[in-house]
Structures are given as structure tokens and as C-alpha cells.
Amino acid sequence: MVISRKPLHFLAAVAIAFLPLVNFANPTSDTTQVVTQSAHHEAEAGHKEAHAEPTDIKSKINAYKKHHVLDAHDFTLFSDHETGYHFGFPLPVILLDNGLQVFSSSKFEHGEKVAESNGNFYVINHHDGKIYKTDAAGTITEDAKGHPTNVRPIDFSITKNVFVMIIVSLLIFFLFKGLAGSYAKNGSIAKGPGRIFEPLVLYIRDEIAIPNIGEKHYKKYMSYLLSIFFFVLFLNLVGLTPLGINVTGNITITAGLAILTFIITNLSANKNYWGHIFWMPGVPKPMRIVLAPIELLGVFIKPFSLMIRLFANIYAGHIVIMSIIGLMFIFKSWIGSPLSFGLAFVLSLLEILVAFLQAYIFTMLSALYFGSANEEHHHEEAHH
Amino acid sequence: MEGLNYVGAGLIVIGAGLGIGKIGGSAMDAIARQPEASGKIQTAMLIAAALIEGIGFAALFAA
Numbered sequence: 001m002v003i004s005r006k007p008l009h010f011l012a013a014v015a016i017a018f019l020p021l022v023n024f025a026n027p028t029s030d031t032t033q034v035v036t037q038s039a040h041h042e043a044e045a046g047h048k049e050a051h052a053e054p055t056d057i058k059s060k061i062n063a064y065k066k067h068h069v070l071d072a073h074d075f076t077l078f079s080d081h082e083t084g085y086h087f088g089f090p091l092p093v094i095l096l097d098n099g100l101q102v103f104s105s106s107k108f109e110h111g112e113k114v115a116e117s118n119g120n121f122y123v124i125n126h127h128d129g130k131i132y133k134t135d136a137a138g139t140i141t142e143d144a145k146g147h148p149t150n151v152r153p154i155d156f157s158i159t160k161n162v163f164v165m166i167i168v169s170l171l172i173f174f175l176f177k178g179l180a181g182s183y184a185k186n187g188s189i190a191k192g193p194g195r196i197f198e199p200l201v202l203y204i205r206d207e208i209a210i211p212n213i214g215e216k217h218y219k220k221y222m223s224y225l226l227s228i229f230f231f232v233l234f235l236n237l238v239g240l241t242p243l244g245i246n247v248t249g250n251i252t253i254t255a256g257l258a259i260l261t262f263i264i265t266n267l268s269a270n271k272n273y274w275g276h277i278f279w280m281p282g283v284p285k286p287m288r289i290v291l292a293p294i295e296l297l298g299v300f301i302k303p304f305s306l307m308i309r310l311f312a313n314i315y316a317g318h319i320v321i322m323s324i325i326g327l328m329f330i331f332k333s334w335i336g337s338p339l340s341f342g343l344a345f346v347l348s349l350l351e352i353l354v355a356f357l358q359a360y361i362f363t364m365l366s367a368l369y370f371g372s373a374n375e376e377h378h379h380e381e382a383h384h
Numbered sequence: 385m386e387g388l389n390y391v392g393a394g395l396i397v398i399g400a401g402l403g404i405g406k407i408g409g410s411a412m413d414a415i416a417r418q419p420e421a422s423g424k425i426q427t428a429m430l431i432a433a434a435l436i437e438g439i440g441f442a443a444l445f446a447a
Contacts, residue, residue, distance in 0.1 A: 207423075207427070304442075305435070305438035305439075305442070306438075308438055308441050308442050308445065309434060309437060309438045309441060312441035312444065312445065313437075313441075357430070360430070361430065361431075361434045364427070364430070364431060365431070365434065368431070
């Protein structure tokens with residue numbers, strides 16, 4: 001075992017020792033580096049003047065990353081930069097502005113044209129992907145920080161994220177309807193895809209809900225816990241497919257989920273929960289006054305940390321994977337592709353783990369908060 | 385004093401990393417002592433790690 005490992009060590013050491021030679025002593029790649037560097041500076045200078053389109057490979061990759069993590073008004077699978085053709089389909093745009101304005105996002109032609117609806121003109125801003133009201137020429141006025149000062153109509157559009165959420169919800173609905181139906185038909189034995197989900201459902205009931213909420217109250221929270229677990233899990237997993245979907249890596253969506261947990265926790269809380277916040281039992285009286293504001297803050301920090309945790313994990317995972325894939329285009333040598341492929345592969349496996357882990361953590365912490373909202377009166381009993 | 389917020393965020397990330405490392409190490413010790421309790425220990429470990437991670441990410445976004 002030890003002997004067979006040594007040549008591997010040696011080979012690895014040699015490979016690492018020669019890695020810089022391959023990358024940095026290669027004259028062709030050196031020149032490309034310099035060219036991209038200078039082009040990058042030019043592009044930056046140009047950017048300050050007139051928001052020029054990115055030209056060199058580095059800013060193209062950055063622009064792609066930025067575009068990916070934003071929501072979009074059309075579903076583009078991939079684009080051909082030479083012909084400028086986008087493979088995908090448009091989604092409906094619904095705006096509340098002088099009445100309801102409903103039109104297809106194909107009118108924008110991927111953000112390049114001004115869309116007109118009942119005499120109102122709209123344009124998609126390149127930097128935040130949002131729709132702004134404009135005039136027929138599509139002028140956008142900007143303040144000192146580069147944020148548009150145009151009016152933003154209230155946007156109820158079926159964007160890419162909303163579209164994916166609808167698809168995933170329907171998928172979950174039919175999968176679990178099938179699972180429920182198979183119990184009635186086959187005498188309590190799950191059939192088909194339900195066989196994969198049955199252990200997960202039981203796991204959430206037996207390992208998450210019952211230990212954290214308690215035998216007595218867990219049933220009324222099960223539907224929410226199961227929904228949130230599978231919703232987050234499916235969205236995390238579709239985010240790893242090459243369709244370019246980033247739903248749980250969008251802070252507004254995780255905020256929505258966290259607000260649901262917040263509302264359910266506080267609406268179903270009993271008097272012990274509020275007692276623990278405003279008049280903590282079992283501590284000296286002066287300390288209770290100090291603890292009350294801290295505990296009250298904690299009520300809001302809990303859902304806030306739920307929101308940040310899910311968003312940041314998924315967002316960071318997407319950015320890291322895309323950066324590593326981007327290395328392939330920056331290195332431009334034979335080492336780049338296998339290196340970035342290998343790293344991206346390993347990281348994708350890690351991201352599958354993170355997808356499950358974050359869905360689990362979100363459900364687990366929600367269950368923990370519901371449990372604290374339903375805590376029975378046992379602290380005094382324990383002291384006596 | 386520009387850029388100090390990044391130093392602060394870096395400090396918090398170091399702290400969070402140390403904290404999660406400590407939790408992981410302690411969980412390993414605990415599992416080695418009581419392998420039959422490994423399921424419960426893992427759950428508790430994940431919750432504690434997730435709470436610390438939340439602070440780390442909050443610092444990253446504040447910076």
C-alpha cells in the first residue's frame with residue numbers, strides 16, 4: 001500500500017512542479033495574457049465613459065456570471081455570440097402602470113429594443129435586469145452611482161424564476177399526488193418514483209419534526225415542513241443543471257420562504273414563547289429587562305439568518321462553479337480544460353451535497369423555531 | 385480608512401472558520417467516545433455549524 005502510493009506522490013509532485021512552466025513560461029499564452037490585460041483596461045476605461053459592451057474574455061466571463069445570478073424576463077438556454085441568436089423562449093411581462101400592461105418579453109428582443117404597450121415605452125436595464133419606463137428612444141438617465149433614475153413600474157411578470165418555481169411546484173404536486181395515490185391503491189406500499197421520496201418524508205417526520213416540535217404538535221406543521229424541504233431541494237437541484245437556473249440563489253425568494261417561517265412561528269406561538277421573550281423565567285429580575293430587547297431582536301434575526309444562509313450558500317456555489325469553468329477560457333493552454341473540468345466536476349458533487357444540506361438545515365431550523373413556539377411549561381418543574 | 389470593512393469581514397470569516405472547525409473536531413471526539421450517539425451528535429453539529437455559518441455570510445454581505 002505504502003509502496004504503491006509513493007509513485008503517485010512523486011508523479012503529483014512532478015506535475016505540480018511543472019505546472020507553472022506550462023502556464024506561465026508558454027510564450028503564446030504570455031502574450032495573450034498581456035493582450036487581455038490591456039484590453040481589460042481599455043474596456044474599463046470605456047465602461048466609465050459610455051457603458052460599452054464587454055470585449056475581452058475576462059469581462060465577458062464576469063458579465064456572464066453577473067447575468068446568470070440575476071432574474072431574467074426571458075428563458076435563454078444559451079446564446080450564439082457570433083450570430084447574436086438566443087436559444088430559448090420569451091415569457092409574459094405583466095406591469096402595473098396606467099392599468100395592467102401585458103405583453104410578451106420577445107418585444108424587448110433580449111434587452112436590445114424598447115418595448116411599447118398601449119402608448120407606454122419600457123426598456124430592460126442591462127445592469128440589474130429590471131424593467132424601467134422610458135420614452136420612445138429608450139433614454140435612461142443615471143445618477144452618480146450609475147443607478148437609473150427612471151420610474152420603475154410595479155412588475156408582476158412571470159420571470160424566469162417565477163416560471164421555474166411554477167414548474168417545480170407542479171412537478172412536486174404530481175410526484176407526491178402519485179405517492180399518496182399509490183398508498184390507497186396498493187395497500188400501503190409506495191410505487192414508482194414515490195419509493196425514493198417515502199424515506200425522505202419519513203426522515204423529516206421522525207428525525208426533524210417529532211424530536212424538535214414534539215409528538216403533540218408536530219402534525220399541523222408537517223405539511224409546511226415537507227413543502228419547504230422538497231421545494232428548496234428541487235430548486236437547489238435544478239440550479240445545478242446546465243439550464244442556467246438560479247432560484248434559491250436569489251435573495252428575494254429565500255426572503256419569501258423565511259417570512260413564511262417567521263409568520264407561522266409567531267402566529268402559532270403560545271404564551272410560554274412570548275414569556276421567554278419578554279419576561280425570561282429563571283433569571284434575576286434586572287437581567288430580564290436586559291434580556292427582553294435582545295430576545296425580541298432574536299425573533300427577527302432567526303428568519304433573517306435563514307434567508308441569508310440559503311441564499312449565500314447557493315449563490316456562492318454558482319459563482320465558484322462558473323468561475324472555475326471560466327478558467328478554461330482564461331488559461332488557453334492544454335492544462336486549463338482538464339483542470340477546470342476536474343475541479344468543476346468535484347465542486348458540482350460538493351454542490352449536490354450542499355443542495356441536500358441546505359434544504360435539510362432550512363427545514364430543521366424551521367422545525368426548531370416551531371418547536372420553541374410550542375414549548376410546554378416545563379422549566380419551573382425541572383427546578384423543583 | 386477605506387477597506388477596513390474587508391479586514392473586518394476577513395476577521396469574522398477566520399472566526400467562523402475556527403468555530404466550525406472546533407465544532408467538527410468536538411463532534412469527532414464525541415462520536416469516537418460514543419459511536420451509538422453519532423446520529424444525534426451529527427444533527428447537533430450541523431445546527432451549530434449552520435448558525436455560525438449564518439454569521440459568517442452576514443459579515444460577507446455587510447462588507
